[in-house]
Amino acid sequence: xxxxxxxxxxxxxxxxxxxxxxxxxxxxxxxxxxxxxxxxxxxxxxxxxxxxxxxxxxxxxxxxxxxxxxxxxxxxxxxxxxxxxxxxxxxxxxxxxxxxxxxxxxxxxxxxxxxxxxxxxxxxxxxxxxxxxxxxxxxxxxxxxxxxxxxxxxxxxxxxxxxxxxxxxxxxxxxxxxxxxxxxxxxxxxxxxxxxxxxxxxxxxxxxxxxxxxxxxxxxxxxxxxxxxxxxxxxxxxxxxxxxxxxxxxxxxxxxxxxxxxxxxxxxxxxxxxxxxxxxxxxxxxxxxxxxxxxxxxxxxxxxxxxxxxxxxxxxxxxxxxxxxxxxxxxxxxxxxxxxxxxxxxxxxxxxxxxxxxxxxx
Amino acid sequence: xxxxxxxxxxxxxxxxxxxxxxxxxxxxxxxxxxxxxxxxxxxxxxxxxxxxxxxxxxxxxxxxxxxxxxxxxxxxxxxxxxxxxxxxxxxxxxxxxxxxxxxxxxxxxxxxxxxxxxxxxxxxxxxxxxxxxxxxxxxxxxxxxxxxxxxxxxxxxxxxxxxxxxxxxxxxxxxxxxxxxxxxxxxxxxxxxxxxxxxxxxxxxxxxxxxxxxxxxxxxxxxxxxxxxxxxxxxxxxxxxxxxxxxxxxxxxxxxxxxxxxxxxxxxxxxxxxxxxxxxxxxxxxxxxxxxxxxxxxxxxxxxxxxxxxxxxxxxxxxxxxxxxxxxxxxxxxxxxxxxxxx
Numbered sequence: 001x002x003x004x005x006x007x008x009x010x011x012x013x014x015x016x017x018x019x020x021x022x023x024x025x026x027x028x029x030x031x032x033x034x035x036x037x038x039x040x041x042x043x044x045x046x047x048x049x050x051x052x053x054x055x056x057x058x059x060x061x062x063x064x065x066x067x068x069x070x071x072x073x074x075x076x077x078x079x080x081x082x083x084x085x086x087x088x089x090x091x092x093x094x095x096x097x098x099x100x101x102x103x104x105x106x107x108x109x110x111x112x113x114x115x116x117x118x119x120x121x122x123x124x125x126x127x128x129x130x131x132x133x134x135x136x137x138x139x140x141x142x143x144x145x146x147x148x149x150x151x152x153x154x155x156x157x158x159x160x161x162x163x164x165x166x167x168x169x170x171x172x173x174x175x176x177x178x179x180x181x182x183x184x185x186x187x188x189x190x191x192x193x194x195x196x197x198x199x200x201x202x203x204x205x206x207x208x209x210x211x212x213x214x215x216x217x218x219x220x221x222x223x224x225x226x227x228x229x230x231x232x233x234x235x236x237x238x239x240x241x242x243x244x245x246x247x248x249x250x251x252x253x254x255x256x257x258x259x260x261x262x263x264x265x266x267x268x269x270x271x272x273x274x275x276x277x278x279x280x281x282x283x284x285x286x287x288x289x290x291x292x293x294x295x296x297x298x299x300x301x302x303x304x305x306x307x308x309x310x311x312x313x314x315x316x317x318x319x320x321x322x323x324x325x326x327x328x329x330x331x332x333x334x335x336x337x338x339x340x341x342x343x344x345x346x347x348x349x350x351x352x353x354x355x356x357x358x359x360x361x362x
Numbered sequence: 363x364x365x366x367x368x369x370x371x372x373x374x375x376x377x378x379x380x381x382x383x384x385x386x387x388x389x390x391x392x393x394x395x396x397x398x399x400x401x402x403x404x405x406x407x408x409x410x411x412x413x414x415x416x417x418x419x420x421x422x423x424x425x426x427x428x429x430x431x432x433x434x435x436x437x438x439x440x441x442x443x444x445x446x447x448x449x450x451x452x453x454x455x456x457x458x459x460x461x462x463x464x465x466x467x468x469x470x471x472x473x474x475x476x477x478x479x480x481x482x483x484x485x486x487x488x489x490x491x492x493x494x495x496x497x498x499x500x501x502x503x504x505x506x507x508x509x510x511x512x513x514x515x516x517x518x519x520x521x522x523x524x525x526x527x528x529x530x531x532x533x534x535x536x537x538x539x540x541x542x543x544x545x546x547x548x549x550x551x552x553x554x555x556x557x558x559x560x561x562x563x564x565x566x567x568x569x570x571x572x573x574x575x576x577x578x579x580x581x582x583x584x585x586x587x588x589x590x591x592x593x594x595x596x597x598x599x600x601x602x603x604x605x606x607x608x609x610x611x612x613x614x615x616x617x618x619x620x621x622x623x624x625x626x627x628x629x630x631x632x633x634x635x636x637x638x639x640x641x642x643x644x645x646x647x648x649x650x651x652x653x654x655x656x657x658x659x660x661x662x663x664x665x666x667x668x669x670x671x672x673x674x675x676x677x678x679x680x681x682x683x684x685x686x687x688x689x690x691x692x693x694x695x696x697x698x699x700x701x702x703x704x705x
Contacts, residue, residue: 003663120488123498126466126477131364131440132504143478143498153481153490156651159663163654165510302501308508 002103002118003159004031004082007040011065011080011101013072014047015087015147018261018280019304021051022287023148024086025167027155031084032059034160044080046072050261056172074098084158085116086151105154109142120157122150133300134319144302144322166307167287171269175262179270182259186230186252193227193359195351196267197251198276199241200234200258206298206328206336209277211243213295216344217275217351218248224352227272232281233258272355275347277339278304286311291354293347297339298323312350316341364461364503365395367439370421372429372454373403374445374492376547377607377626380407381512381633382493382652383444384414386500389507390442391416400436402429409607410630413515426453433457442503443474444496463502465495476502489648510652514633516611524612532598533573539598540572540695541617543627544589545582549673551644552623554683556585560592561688562621562695567595569692570699572618576600577610577627619695624650632657637698639691643682644670656701658694662686 004010010031015021028045035041045052046065055064065076071091077083077099085092085106093115096104106112108119123143129136137144152162171179188194197218201208218229229251233241235258245253259267265284268274274285274292278299285292286307294304296315300322304313320330321338328336371390374380380403390399403411405422414420421436423429430453433441441454443464451470454462463476467487471477478498481488497507529535544559546552563574574597576586583601590599611630614620620631620638624645631638632653642650642661646669650659661682662668668682675682 119483121482123481123490124479125502126471126479127475128461130476130502130504131461144501145494145498149494149497152651153488153494153648156491156648157488159647161647161651161654161659165652301506302498305497305501305506306509308506311508313506 002082002105004034006036008035008082009040009042009044009080010035010082010084011044011046011077011096012084013067013087013092013096013106014045014051016048016051016067016089018051019283020086020147021047021054022167022169022280022283023146024151025055025169025287026148026162026165027086027151027160028055028059028062029164029168030155030160030162032062042080046077053172053262054169054265071095077101082158084154085112086154090115105158130302132317134317134321135323137300144300146302146304146306148306167283169265169284169287171266171288172262175264175266178259178263179266182254182263182267183270186254188228188230193272193355195221195227195229195355196232196271196274197229197244198232198274198279198281199244200232200237200279200281201240201277202237202326203239204327206323206325206339207277207279208237208240209295209297210336210339211240211247213339213342213344213347214240214244215247217347218244218251220345220348221351222248222250224348226348226352227355228252230254230267230271232264232267234264235260272358273351275351282311291358293350293354295339295342295347297321297336298325298328300324310354312354314342314347314350364440366397368398368400368436369396369440369442369503370400370402370433370436370438370459372441372443372445372450373401373407375404375407375447376445377407377410378629378650379445379492379496380410381514381626381629382510383496384411384513384633385493385507385510386444386496386505387411387414387416388513389500389505390503391419393505395504400438402432402436407607410514410611412608413517413520415515429453430457433459440503442499444499446495448473461503464499478502489646491652492649493652512629512633512653514611514630516608516615520608521612521616524609525616527603527609528575528598528613528616531600531603532596533575537573538571538618539575539616540566540570540619540621541613541627542574542576542589543578543620543622543625544576544585545578546623546625547579548625551670551672551675551680551683552625553585554623554641554643554686556588557592558683558686558688558691559589559621560594560597562691563589563597564594565688565692566619566621566695569696570618573598575613575617577605577613579605619699621691621695628657629653637695637701639694639698641683641686641691643680643686644668644672644675646671656698658698660686660690660694 044063049066072095082103083096083101093112105118113119291310440461441459451473455473466477586601624642
């Protein structure tokens with residue numbers, strides 16, 4: 001692989017998924033520290049605007065290139081020497097090629113290889129299905145690996161050391177103010193501990209925790225006199241949360257309107273613990289140092305197996321998983337078994353353990 | 363059946379790789395799914411694992427024959443191979459261990475029941491940190507490793523004893539020191555010239571008041587003395603003193619800085635969060651690009667022949683090491699020391 005040179009104008013296409021975006025933050029920081037952003041050298045970060053907002057006030061001098069729903073535009077990418085494509089989209093590779101960026105580095109997945117000058121084939125697994133996993137992945141059996149580790153490896157290939165591999169986020173002023181106002185409306189006093197339960201899920205999504213599981217968890221938490229529980233939603237993902245709120249009236253629903261990403265970061269930063277399915281919010285918690293309980297459904301836990309000191313993962317082994325499907329295709333008792341068989345008592349116990357540990361940490 | 367079964371972890375044979383693997387050993391030892399976990403490790407490396415909470419699970423083996431005997435006696439349900447050698451996979455296969463998990467490197471794919479292929483480019487392996495590879499291998503048995511920070515343990519009485527030994531050898535009470543390990547078991551290609559080490563140690567003494575303590579493994583006495591002789595200041599060679607891996611841990615833990623080639627003590631320093639400058643020549647920096655929080659890797663960029671991964675320089679000029687000036691190492695040390703103590 002070509003090593004970065006002083007004076008290189010580097011474009012990083014960061015992932016569009018929240019979790020992956022947060023996981024690549026240490027690499028963005030390392031690139032920012034490595035590249036002299038004066039004279040000819042520059043660093044540009046391309047991602048959806050809502051994710052770029054997480055970097056507000058940081059990485060001074062780095063240019064932000066917003067990627068809209070229609071995807072990146074080659075005109076905006078012209079003038080760079082190196083394109084580092086951390087997302088997996090074919091369109092990004094095409095855009096970098098159309099923008100005539102001489103060095104284009106990224107994974108060869110998704111037919112992007114011919115568009116890249118440095119295409120790598122990700123790690124794969126071979127042999128029997130891994131222990132604890134119900135089935136093998138589909139050919140070519142990409143090895144599920146933590147994305148932050150992959151980013152650190154890419155950085156090393158370019159000659160950039162990721163010295164601090166832990167993602168770091170901090171709530172911004174706007175997010176903090178919005179969170180404080182919302183907590184006041186919800187009756188949460190300044191400094192009062194609260195549990196944040198992420199009930200946001202696309203309607204019918206297999207990745208989200210089902211309302212019945214969350215109801216069971218909330219009932220257990222109420223029995224144990226846990227701190228106040230706030231139910232988190234996201235724009236367009238309020239259906240499950242509303243059902244949970246109906247089933248567990250003790251929890252406060254934050255849906256008026258659902259918090260945006262900056263507010264989510266602030267709410268998560270001041271919470272005693274986040275309880276969530278395997279989604280972007282868990283990575284936000286890791287980056288903030290907030291303890292998190294994660295229930296894994298159809299996803300392979302190896303994708304997120306890093307920085308787990310304050311994370312408790314819960315899952316059950318099912319013969320059909322991990323399937324990584326958006327919707328469970330099964331019916332009857334096997335439907336969404338990867339989630340419905342998780343014991344709510346174990347989830348609540350894990351949350352209480354983490355809250356207790358945080359309290360004793362001070 | 364792995365759940366409720368017996369897992370044998372075959373630890374790597376290099377000091378550095380073994381220290382890197384300690385988070386994985388820890389994670390397996392803590393995993394309640396396994397009824398029994400045994401750590402099979404070369405006997406000469408066992409002192410490195412002394413005082414670990416899972417020390418009683420360590421099964422030392424002297425060589426390949428003893429390794430086979432150990433498998434026959436232990437009768438494990440699974441062997442997890444944390445190194446990449448063909449021999450380790452072959453012996454697990456010969457011992458008919460039912461589950462054999464490891465990297466599909468060095469032609470051993472067919473010997474393994476669970477394998478992973480590291481990233482490639484154009485069909486050739488791309489270098490990734492060994493610590494990442496070991497974590498991925500653990501994942502084949504469903505074990506999540508919470509973090510990759512290497513960990514070692516040393517008892518306070520060992521620390522006190524080692525400090526007393528150093529003071530008996532000439533270190534003054536309370537004197538801060540830089541531990542220098544100029545050797546490398548891998549081969550001559552990894553050796554930085556003794557006069558470069560000596561020059562760097564002299565400047566560290568002048569700038570930071572650090573006494574140079576020169577240590578090393580068996581057979582490295584001549585090299586250690588050569589560095590001491592080349593030093594203008596009063597350095598302390600441990601060539602004649604008792605040296606072993608348990609003492610090394612205490613020496614590293616007690617030091618203000620470690621100056622080392624691309625070798626095992628770098629990882630001991632990482633385990634104790636001691637600032638470390640490592641001089642790298644023929645190796646891929648990507649293979650060891652983890653635990654860099656308190657470590658600076660100093661190497662020469664732009665050489666066409668590097669990294670060659672050879673044990674001795676095939677071109678004879680050894681420029682990757684000879685052209686690397688002491689100033690580079692001192693600048694890296696200055697940066698680390700300015701950041702404050704690691705602990």
